[in-house]
Amino acid sequence: MEVKFDGKRALVTGAGKGIGRDLAKALVKCSAEVFALSRTQEDLDSLVQEYPGIHPVQCDLADPEATKAAVESVGPIDLLVNNAGIIIQESFLDVTLDTFDKVMNVNVRSVMQVSQIVAKGMVERGTGGSIVNVSSLASKSAVKDTTSYCASKGALDMMSKVMALELGPHKIRVNTVNPTIVMTDMGIKVWSDPAKSGPMLARIPLGKFVEVDDVVHAILFLLSDKAAMVNGINLPIEGGFLTS
Numbered sequence: 001m002e003v004k005f006d007g008k009r010a011l012v013t014g015a016g017k018g019i020g021r022d023l024a025k026a027l028v029k030c031s032a033e034v035f036a037l038s039r040t041q042e043d044l045d046s047l048v049q050e051y052p053g054i055h056p057v058q059c060d061l062a063d064p065e066a067t068k069a070a071v072e073s074v075g076p077i078d079l080l081v082n083n084a085g086i087i088i089q090e091s092f093l094d095v096t097l098d099t100f101d102k103v104m105n106v107n108v109r110s111v112m113q114v115s116q117i118v119a120k121g122m123v124e125r126g127t128g129g130s131i132v133n134v135s136s137l138a139s140k141s142a143v144k145d146t147t148s149y150c151a152s153k154g155a156l157d158m159m160s161k162v163m164a165l166e167l168g169p170h171k172i173r174v175n176t177v178n179p180t181i182v183m184t185d186m187g188i189k190v191w192s193d194p195a196k197s198g199p200m201l202a203r204i205p206l207g208k209f210v211e212v213d214d215v216v217h218a219i220l221f222l223l224s225d226k227a228a229m230v231n232g233i234n235l236p237i238e239g240g241f242l243t244s
């Protein structure tokens with residue numbers, strides 16, 4: 001199945017590292033014009049060095065004013081992937097208002113803000129579009145010591161469904177991907193101890209964790225016209241974890 005995005009402008013958040021970085025490169029290979037938004041300038045510099053056609057957008061999505069200015073500066077967007085996310089590990093009894101807000105602001109509020117700016121442009125132009133929000137299996141299956149993260153991904157799934165409901169009539173599809181563990185920087189930070197990750201692995205019938213490419217391919221499909229009638233879904237990428 002070949003996916004092509006000729007003439008399409010794509011915005012990927014959290015494109016400096018991990019899933020977002022590989023997705024930005026994959027979108028270039030599919031002929032999209034790519035805007036890569038991330039927090040750390042050095043990551044964007046090295047990305048542009050590798051793929052000179054990519055437009056870097058430095059922005060901290062925790063800052064709403066900076067986010068507004070950055071996303072408006074990008075101009076019309078046809079394909080949006082809200083991928084940036086953070087995790088703070090602490091037991092439920094230790095969660096503070098500050099850490100809860102930090103996670104919710106990046107993982108949920110910024111997705112609402114970025115999507116609203118992009119979707120308003122799509123509606124005005126009447127051209128439609130596709131939005132994929134990178135959620136997590138942590139929205140479906142509780143993970144110890146990640147109250148804020150699990151709550152944020154649960155909220156993201158339901159916000160995405162409301163977006164799908166309201167934006168569908170404007171030919172804008174909205175879906176999420178919900179992977180289990182991927183060994184990016186974030187995955188390593190949380191799951192590098194085999195005593196912790198072993199029981200998770202044991203519940204995956206396919207016997208392995210998710211590769212970055214598994215997530216990238218699912219996102220490319222959802223962005224593309226091959227998924228023309230797929231709207232409002234949360235797509236688990238978990239090797240069958242939820243069956244056990």
Ligand code: NDP
Binds near residue numbers: 020040083136181
């Ligand atoms: P990484 O930590 O490897 O990369 C995240 C990227 O997002 C980094 O480039 C980071 O920039 C950027 N980012 C984070 N916060 C901000 C911010 N405030 N403003 C701008 N950019 C920001 O994570 P992954 O690639 O693993 O995760 C990508 C998405 O996938 C996340 O939404 C995550 O929740 C989700 N996911 C990950 C799983 C995993 O096991 N890895 C499993 C399920 C879902 P910087 O480093 O400069 O902060």
